[in-house]
Amino acid sequence: MVSPGSGKQKTGAGQARGSGSSSGGSGGKGGRGRRGFYILLGGLAVAGIATLSYMSVAAKSTVSLVDATSAPIPNQGHVMGSDAAPVEVVEYGDFECPGCGSFATLAEPDIRTRLVNTGLIRFRYVDFPLSIHPNTFAAHLASWCAGEQGKFWEMHDAIFMNQDRWNTQATRRPERVLEGLARQVGVNAEQYESCMGSGKYVPQIRSNVDEGSKRGVSGTPTFFIGSKRIAEPLTYDEFKKYVDEALAEVMARRAGATSPKTPATKTPVTKAPR
Amino acid sequence: MTRRMLTALVALFGLFVALYLALYKAGVIGTLACGAGSCETVQQSRWATFLGLPVAAWGVGYYALVFALAVAGVQDRWAESRGLSLGLLVLTGWGVLFSAWLTYLELFVINAICRWCVVSAVIALVLFVLAIWDFKAGGRVEVIGDTTPPNT
Numbered sequence: 342m343v344s345p346g347s348g349k350q351k352t353g354a355g356q357a358r359g360s361g362s363s364s365g366g367s368g369g370k371g372g373r374g375r376r377g378f379y380i381l382l383g384g385l386a387v388a389g390i391a392t393l394s395y396m397s398v399a400a401k402s403t404v405s406l407v408d409a410t411s412a413p414i415p416n417q418g419h420v421m422g423s424d425a426a427p428v429e430v431v432e433y434g435d436f437e438c439p440g441c442g443s444f445a446t447l448a449e450p451d452i453r454t455r456l457v458n459t460g461l462i463r464f465r466y467v468d469f470p471l472s473i474h475p476n477t478f479a480a481h482l483a484s485w486c487a488g489e490q491g492k493f494w495e496m497h498d499a500i501f502m503n504q505d506r507w508n509t510q511a512t513r514r515p516e517r518v519l520e521g522l523a524r525q526v527g528v529n530a531e532q533y534e535s536c537m538g539s540g541k542y543v544p545q546i547r548s549n550v551d552e553g554s555k556r557g558v559s560g561t562p563t564f565f566i567g568s569k570r571i572a573e574p575l576t577y578d579e580f581k582k583y584v585d586e587a588l589a590e591v592m593a594r595r596a597g598a599t600s601p602k603t604p605a606t607k608t609p610v611t612k613a614p615r
Numbered sequence: 616m617t618r619r620m621l622t623a624l625v626a627l628f629g630l631f632v633a634l635y636l637a638l639y640k641a642g643v644i645g646t647l648a649c650g651a652g653s654c655e656t657v658q659q660s661r662w663a664t665f666l667g668l669p670v671a672a673w674g675v676g677y678y679a680l681v682f683a684l685a686v687a688g689v690q691d692r693w694a695e696s697r698g699l700s701l702g703l704l705v706l707t708g709w710g711v712l713f714s715a716w717l718t719y720l721e722l723f724v725i726n727a728i729c730r731w732c733v734v735s736a737v738i739a740l741v742l743f744v745l746a747i748w749d750f751k752a753g754g755r756v757e758v759i760g761d762t763t764p765p766n767t
Contacts, residue, residue, distance in 0.1 A: 375689065378620045382627060382686075389631035393638065403648070438649035439659075471649055473656040473727075510661050560650035573648045 403573040405557075407565060417549050418467030419484075419493045421453070426463040428567065428587045430580075433467050433553045435561040436481055436500050437474035437508050440574035444562055445501035451577040462584055466497065468549040469561050476508055476515040481546050483519040486536035487528050495526035567591075618752070619694075622703065622745045623685035626678050629738040633674030636731055640669045656727035662720050670717065674735060677710055681742055688749075700750045707743040714739040 418431075434441040456462045468484075470477040480500050487496030499522040505511055507518035516537065523533050536542075553563070556570075563572045566580075567587025575583070640658055649655060657663065663670055684706065688699045714736040721728050 374617075374620075378623075378689065381624060385624060385627050385631075389627070389634075393631065393635060396635070397638070435649055440648045473649070473659060560648045560655075562648065 404569055404571050407556075407568055407570050417545075417552060418465050419488055419497075420463060420465045421494060422457040422463035423460050424463070426457075426460050427591045428461065428584060429463045429465060430584065430587075431465045431467060431565040433469040433558045433561055433563040435469050435471045435474060435477050436484070437477035437504065438471065438561045439504070441562045442501045442504040444574040445498070448575060448577045448580055452580060455577075456581070456584060461588065467553060468546045469553045469558055469563070470546065470550065471561060474509060476512070478546070479515045479519060480507065482537060482540065482542055483516075483523060483533075485542035485545065486533050487523055487526060489536055490528045490532060492523075492526050492528050496523060496528075499523075499526050617689065618745055618749045619685045619688040622742060622749070623682055623689065625738060625741055625745065626682035626685055629735060629742070630675060630678035630682055632731055632735050632738065633671055633678050636671035636729075636735070637669060637675050640671050654727075654729040654731070657721055657725055657729035657732060660720075660725050662717070662725065673713075677706075677713075678738075681706055681710070700746070703746040704743075704750045707739065707746040710739040711743040 432441075432444075434445075436442075452462075452464065457464050468481045470481045484493060484496050484500060487493055500507075500519070503518070503522060507515040507522075512518060520530070520533070520537075524530055556565070558570075558572075560572055562574055563570060564575065564580075564583070566583040567590045569583060569586070571583060636658070639654075640663065649659070658671075665673055681703065684699060684703055687693050688696065688703070693699050717732065718736050721732060
């Protein structure tokens with residue numbers, strides 16, 4: 342197609358052009374065109390960097406106020422902690438979500454020893470399995486079936502701890518791994534299997550998702566702490582900050598109330614078997 | 616404006632798109648939280664990682680390489696280089712194949728579409744067309760959209 346001769350000819354033309362531009366002749370057009378090109382490149386680079394940095398700042402706004410007039414969150418999911426605790430924290434979680442996993446494994450141990458066991462808060466975990474995670478529903482079901490035997494939180498912890506062993510990246514059949522975890526936490530295998538086979542908690546889990554959607558939950562983990570809804574995996578310190586704010590809200594309400602004897606907890610709590 | 620200048624500009628745009636997707640995947644833009652959108656489905660699928668690295672990170676490397684080649688091709692020293700044209704052609708050809716595979720996965724396997732992934736695929740295609748054009752022209756420097764014939 343292209344003979345070496347013609348190629349050489351072109352190279353020669355290019356050199357002539359190059360020298361022309363340096364002498365400021367008609368070839369100077371190429372130099373000016375290049376300057377315009379660099380200006381365009383620079384402009385695009387600045388615009389790109391600005392857009393990306395704006396996005397990274399804008400993404401921080403994951404906290405919103407909960408509509409104060411909305412009804413209190415009904416008793417769903419599983420609860421840990423004292424009925425008398427002044428603040429109830431609700432987490433809408435998805436067992437396959439990495440953010441929920443990091444929260445459960447990194448922040449939750451401290452939350453339990455420092456906030457739940459000291460009676461400051463009560464912690465409620467509500468199912469919010471997302472359709473983007475093919476294996477997550479089996480895990481939610483497994484947690485309910487273990488909960489039936491009083492091992493919900495043990496199973497919750499085992500599921501999150503071993504997320505990488507049963508998630509979509511790891512397997513197409515999460516049930517087998519989950520069953521192994523259920524055995525580890527000490528549930529009766531026969532009862533667990535019949536529970537999983539019957540799928541009797543499917544409607545419960547679905548209704549929890551519906552309830553979450555109604556409250557503006559669209560991703561996981563989403564926390565309800567006091568008057569705030571926070572849609573990101575919190576560290577212990579961040580979590581504690583929101584709890585402190587919620588405690589202050591409760592104190593202010595108690596001080597303002599005419600009868601200070603009224604207990605702060607309005608909703609009766611069905612305690613999950615522990 | 617020459618073909619290679621245009622290639623460089625388009626590649627730089629692609630670089631930012633890939634950078635956005637990579638930062639998103641890493642949780643810098645947006646959080647590590649899980650959402651219900653299509654982009655999450657794609658980005659959290661098992662195909663979002665290739666040879667141990669996020670696909671978006673490969674995209675950043677790819678666009679950076681195309682950009683570097685195109686900018687080099689604008690310099691006098693390589694302005695007429697046939698090898699550079701061939702390099703661009705092979706690189707962008709590979710990019711189109713890879714994008715086509717990813718788009719196929721999105722459409723038929725993951726069943727979800729990530730908008731910026733589609734934008735990236737289109738950019739890859741545009742770069743390939745520009746590279747074919749550059750290769751066919753055989754390294755002749757032509758000013759696009761300029762009626763005055765160059766170099767006379």
